Amino acid sequence: MDASDAILRTAEHYSKQWGAELGFGSFVKANPEAARVMPSRQLPWDLLFDRIRTTANLQVTRVYDAACGFGDVLNSLSNPDMPRFLHYVGADIHGSLNTIVRPPRATFVQADICAPLVGDHGPFDFIICRAAIHHTRDPRATYRVLAAQLATGGTLAITAYAKKAPMREAVDEELRRRVVPLTNDEAFAVANQFTSLGRDLQALPGTIVISKDLPFLGIKAGSYKVQEFLYKYFLKCWYNVAFSEEHCDLVNFDWYHPPYAFRFDAGNLREWAEDDGLCITREASTEAQHYLEAFRP
Numbered sequence: 315m316d317a318s319d320a321i322l323r324t325a326e327h328y329s330k331q332w333g334a335e336l337g338f339g340s341f342v343k344a345n346p347e348a349a350r351v352m353p354s355r356q357l358p359w360d361l362l363f364d365r366i367r368t369t370a371n372l373q374v375t376r377v378y379d380a381a382c383g384f385g386d387v388l389n390s391l392s393n394p395d396m397p398r399f400l401h402y403v404g405a406d407i408h409g410s411l412n413t414i415v416r417p418p419r420a421t422f423v424q425a426d427i428c429a430p431l432v433g434d435h436g437p438f439d440f441i442i443c444r445a446a447i448h449h450t451r452d453p454r455a456t457y458r459v460l461a462a463q464l465a466t467g468g469t470l471a472i473t474a475y476a477k478k479a480p481m482r483e484a485v486d487e488e489l490r491r492r493v494v495p496l497t498n499d500e501a502f503a504v505a506n507q508f509t510s511l512g513r514d515l516q517a518l519p520g521t522i523v524i525s526k527d528l529p530f531l532g533i534k535a536g537s538y539k540v541q542e543f544l545y546k547y548f549l550k551c552w553y554n555v556a557f558s559e560e561h562c563d564l565v566n567f568d569w570y571h572p573p574y575a576f577r578f579d580a581g582n583l584r585e586w587a588e589d590d591g592l593c594i595t596r597e598a599s600t601e602a603q604h605y606l607e608a609f610r611p
């Protein structure tokens with residue numbers, strides 16, 4: 315698949331994923347407790363959002379949400395109210411931006427974040443690129459483009475997919491190789507098989523006990539539920555009872571279908587920031603994603 319085909323397919327994928335028909339944004343707003351399982355809720359985004367809100371209640375603060383998805387970041391920044399001096403611009407390539415509710419001083423543009431934002435928007439005091447840089451063709455180059463749009467003293471915060479155990483990486487690669495070429499509807503139907511498998515495995519009683527660390531295999535000693543063990547080390551098959559069947563499918567669709575879904579070590583992200591002259595202020599990792607926050611001195 316060439317680069318222009320990949321970007322069209324990425325846009326098409328997320329137009330469905332964030333479209334009104336699946337209503338994921340409304341689900342997340344209406345079910346904040348259920349949404350706590352999302353990787354974005356397990357990394358220190360709230361600390362950054364509090365800082366942005368505090369600053370933006372005192373002085374003009376320009377925020378660029380690069381690959382803003384269904385507007386979840388804006389929702390956090392503008393809740394319970396839009397800070398007085400916050401100027402927010404969200405960019406994404408999908409075609410469902412019109413479904414996002416816009417408070418005052420919030421703008422959305424349909425644009426590719428791999429190129430500098432066109433128009434009179436930057437430089438920015440905060441740039442956020444949450445769970446998206448890995449979906450671009452050359453994430454390292456994308457980071458450089460984002461960093462170049464920071465004001466002096468400005469903060470760039472990203473999360474990127476983390477590398478998994480070797481068996482899980484191998485299976486992901488092969489299954490993604492098969493799912494990526496499918497149409498949206500075909501891939502969404504296939505995603506349901508992962509949901510179904512996840513649900514059946516979660517229903518199994520008992521535990522798997524691993525008596526010692528197996529570093530070559532990337533497996534840690536411990537006691538695991540069956541689905542948890544397989545999910546962590548062998549195959550993503552997401553299921554959560556607090557999500558509807560369709561929204562479980564959406565999570566599996568999100569993993570297997572976008573054309574690019576690179577995974578990284580935390581050190582890769584650190585190198586990008588340092589090579590671009592930024593100072594790292596916060597790092598955090600879960601098994602799913604790495605978080606890196608850095609500012610331009």
Ligand SMILES: C[S@@+](CC[C@H](N)C(=O)[O-])C[C@H]1O[C@@H](n2cnc3c(N)ncnc32)[C@H](O)[C@@H]1O
Pocket residue numbers: 321324325328354380381382383384385386387405406407408425426427428443444445446449450451
């Ligand atoms: C998993 S979603 C994350 C959305 C949002 N940042 C969040 O955390 O809720 C990934 C987003 O990246 C967007 N995306 C992927 N490649 C892009 C590109 N080259 N330019 C702009 N947006 C892109 C997709 O359309 C999708 O909305």
